[in-house]
Amino acid sequence: MLSWLFPSTCELCGETADDTLCPACRDALPRIPAPICLHCGAPTAGQQTDPDLCENCKGQRRPFTLARQALRQTEETMKLVYQLKYHHALYLARPLAAVLNELWEATPHLLAHNDWVLVPVPVTQDKLYTRGFNQAEALARHLAKRRGLRIMNLLERLDTGIASQTRLTATARRLNAMRAYRCARPGLLHRRRSYPARLVLVDDVFTTGATARACATQLKKLPGVQEVVALSLVRIGA
Numbered sequence: 001m002l003s004w005l006f007p008s009t010c011e012l013c014g015e016t017a018d019d020t021l022c023p024a025c026r027d028a029l030p031r032i033p034a035p036i037c038l039h040c041g042a043p044t045a046g047q048q049t050d051p052d053l054c055e056n057c058k059g060q061r062r063p064f065t066l067a068r069q070a071l072r073q074t075e076e077t078m079k080l081v082y083q084l085k086y087h088h089a090l091y092l093a094r095p096l097a098a099v100l101n102e103l104w105e106a107t108p109h110l111l112a113h114n115d116w117v118l119v120p121v122p123v124t125q126d127k128l129y130t131r132g133f134n135q136a137e138a139l140a141r142h143l144a145k146r147r148g149l150r151i152m153n154l155l156e157r158l159d160t161g162i163a164s165q166t167r168l169t170a171t172a173r174r175l176n177a178m179r180a181y182r183c184a185r186p187g188l189l190h191r192r193r194s195y196p197a198r199l200v201l202v203d204d205v206f207t208t209g210a211t212a213r214a215c216a217t218q219l220k221k222l223p224g225v226q227e228v229v230a231l232s233l234v235r236i237g238a
């Protein structure tokens, strides 16, 4: 009824559609091409040595079981992320969560268990206040609804005084990320003896993996947590 009264227009092509991304535009979004690094999801085509593991993952600590991203970085995918993040385009969260769900369906390890709990990557209190919402949480909520899963805000993002990760070198990013995330301190009444064994960290973008590594490291300190999978919408640089 509502969609009849207020038909949506597709964010990318502008045509009238049932959703804010029409099926044609959603299908045309650039997926990450195989082969990929089995650990972090980076495309490994053309890599000389080991097609199963990217150069970046060799010799790295691996706090998360695996990381997967749905889309490559293009003008269109960045437009969607940008709209969602900075223009309060919350209406994009549902169709973009459908893209994440498609990635879930293509990830055997996620399908092998049904007790996953989703954990959104947090933003600072300042950003939450100015933006009014956390884009990763919006994606996680729609994904959780689709899959009938729970969502828990187990992390918090501290203000480290560095405005953005974007312009930092890989090493600086790693150090900054390790300082920036910690497990949320629940009030005395909400403190738990045990946490869910399997967590899926949800974020809009994946750049070097520094955020996912930092968040997974923190989450695995919680009693009962066995593994963390990192699921993101867009892989920057892919």
Ligand SMILES: [Zn+2]
Binding pocket: 010, 011, 012, 013, 014, 015, 021, 022, 023, 024, 025, 026
């Ligand atoms: Zn369209």
Ligand SMILES: [Zn+2]
Binding pocket: 037, 038, 039, 040, 041, 042, 053, 054, 055, 056, 057
């Ligand atoms: Zn890798």
